Amino acid sequence: MDIPDSLPASNRDVDGGPSRRLKRAEKVEATRARLFEAAIATVGEYGYAGASVARVTEHAGVASGTFYNYFESRQDLLDQLLPAISRQLHLHVRERVLTAEDSATARERARISAFFEFLGDAPHLFKMLSEGRVQAPEGFHRHLQQQTESYRRAMRYELERGNLRVTDPDEIEVATQMLLASREYLSERFCFVDGRVTRPPDFVVDAYMKFVSAALFK
Amino acid sequence: MDIPDSLPASNRDVDGGPSRRLKRAEKVEATRARLFEAAIATVGEYGYAGASVARVTEHAGVASGTFYNYFESRQDLLDQLLPAISRQLHLHVRERVLTAEDSATARERARISAFFEFLGDAPHLFKMLSEGRVQAPEGFHRHLQQQTESYRRAMRYELERGNLRVTDPDEIEVATQMLLASREYLSERFCFVDGRVTRPPDFVVDAYMKFVSAALFK
């Protein structure tokens, strides 16, 4: 999975000339990206708690002091990780939904499938998702808000089109939480086989859709 | 909530003679119990990461070295915490289910209600549940297995009585995971108000039951 898109915007020169300044800015941006990717890899391998500054910078191939040219603190970086990835996930899911057949269930199937797909392509995200809540609460909070809001918008969309069995806002909110919860638990239950990450068996999505369709979608 | 029941089986003397040996064994057991309770309280207050051996032993009123007469390591204790509490939860839920009206939905309502009830009575368990996955993975694994097995048994029970809409084992397994996931997310979403732990509003259980009934129960 590519992360660059999710990185903080760099102040790229707009004029095309490869001036000295541009080159330098590019190098800076490259270092930041390397630290970011190194952090993701390190968290993926050792967990948040194990992602020490020393390990991250070693993985990135820079001196430990360099870290603090780019991030205020270890926590600062950690808190940025999940939101950046979360945005990637959001874009990925949206793309799948947009190209799905035009029906509420097809879109929902696209959502859950895209989620599994995303995780399967970036196995280290599992650790991030499950640990983020504890070790990088700030980042996790933003991640959760983003994912929840994303799902709420989807539900509103279907509601406006009259595709939902339920109309009460409270009930829809409860259902939304249940869907979010389910996709996380299901991925944990079915995407791990012998410590390796894989796509879940087909019946998982089918059963999920059957369950959700009966309860939520017309 | 009482914890003692959930402690690892101690080698209690069964014969009533208050011999010196018995007394000593009792004293030993008491120390273990105090460490255990101190650990729960400390994790509840400071989180897993903040539950240092020093803090736990201080809370228990023993010297830090004493700790290692009872537990292999800090991790060892941490891993025992959640399963012990998990068993408490299991017993609490079972009691509520046994006294519930004789219908699948009444029992399910008892399950989710008992869960919220349990958490509400022991607010520090939230920290344990949400952190346990990360900081005490071994213990969390056993906790999860226990809760899952408990729910699976419940589903089998209803299936045998013909109370389920679905009969495929795979589908039932998926549904089970979804229910487990939901109760956890819903508690996080609705049981926190301004940092304090409370029972969720009534509509949460109602909406949950409506959703589940439509999809799962006859």
Added chain:
Amino acid sequence: MDIPDSLPASNRDVDGGPSRRLKRAEKVEATRARLFEAAIATVGEYGYAGASVARVTEHAGVASGTFYNYFESRQDLLDQLLPAISRQLHLHVRERVLTAEDSATARERARISAFFEFLGDAPHLFKMLSEGRVQAPEGFHRHLQQQTESYRRAMRYELERGNLRVTDPDEIEVATQMLLASREYLSERFCFVDGRVTRPPDFVVDAYMKFVSAALFK
């Protein structure tokens, strides 16, 4: 108080021609002066230890690397600070002495008053004086020598005019040290009120003069 005068002699061009060379030399000199002033301000605010190269250069509006075009090291700059200010103090005191009534005691009164006056006008010098001994020993040494020499010359002056009760050189040297010591301690004891720097109460100078007159001046 003006600082520029106290700067290390710059190689100023004396001829008036505004050649390009001159301009460049002026610019260079200006940068050095800005660094110098920034250093004084920074030490005044944060103390010697808090006067990091980063803070000084930021205050001066130049890049950190630029610093090393002008000073060998951080210590090098720090060591130059106090002598520069010390020279200012010397000039200030001399001016007051020259305009004083023509008597030994009037001159001594002018000396101590001018000292308090100087400190009161530049409160951040307190920090420099009290920290300088430790953090910029080289600079402090030169400062001390300068002040001592200044006082010794004053004593010689009075001696030659027959204004002193004592004539033994050793005794005069001891007395000189005592006067220097006294003015420093008295300023610390009486010029701080609630963290703010002020002129000492009148009785301080009066008592000082009474003491000194009885012991030293005819």
Added chain:
Amino acid sequence: MDIPDSLPASNRDVDGGPSRRLKRAEKVEATRARLFEAAIATVGEYGYAGASVARVTEHAGVASGTFYNYFESRQDLLDQLLPAISRQLHLHVRERVLTAEDSATARERARISAFFEFLGDAPHLFKMLSEGRVQAPEGFHRHLQQQTESYRRAMRYELERGNLRVTDPDEIEVATQMLLASREYLSERFCFVDGRVTRPPDFVVDAYMKFVSAALFK
């Protein structure tokens, strides 16, 4: 110079039996004393800023972590240093004063002589005295208060016996500060020869006494 007297009181067993407990407490006290002495030596050699925990513990022959069994922080130790020594100085001076001839000048001579004596026996105290103000402000503050109060009491004592030329409290306070200042400056000026610490030449005390007698003592 012995430091032990100035150490925080240890909980010594009062009964004479060399029990196990006693032994242990003694060992603990010994470690604390070694750290304390190591700190004094290290500050004497490297200055306060150079007295890192690593250097102190290495000098004391203990592991770095051990430090924190005895002191809250590096600063904590540093702040204790000067008051402890200050108390030693106080006792030393008092002893000399008590055995001095019964006259105000004899006592004052005893005071200044004892001060020089003390410094001469513990050369590393010079660095402490001159740096303490900056690097261990809390400790220095207490030191200064102690020394000042000690001198004020002496002045009061002489005043009550009618041995002073001046009687105004303000004037006495100013004089007190001048004496304190003088002994410090004089020691710096006359006790260092080629980087080594020695007793000052005889004429220093004589000149000091002549000066002070003329101004202050009857």
Added chain:
DNA sequence: AATGAATGAGAGTTCATTCAT
């Protein structure tokens, strides 16, 4: 069985200095 002093690896962070640009 209980103690708690001692350990030392490892953590996050700072900052004077260098040097390619």
Added chain:
DNA sequence: AATGAATGAACTCTCATTCAT
């Protein structure tokens, strides 16, 4: 001459664990 990213040694402090008592 000016830049500022990169460096890495040094810092203070924590804490699980050991072991002599």
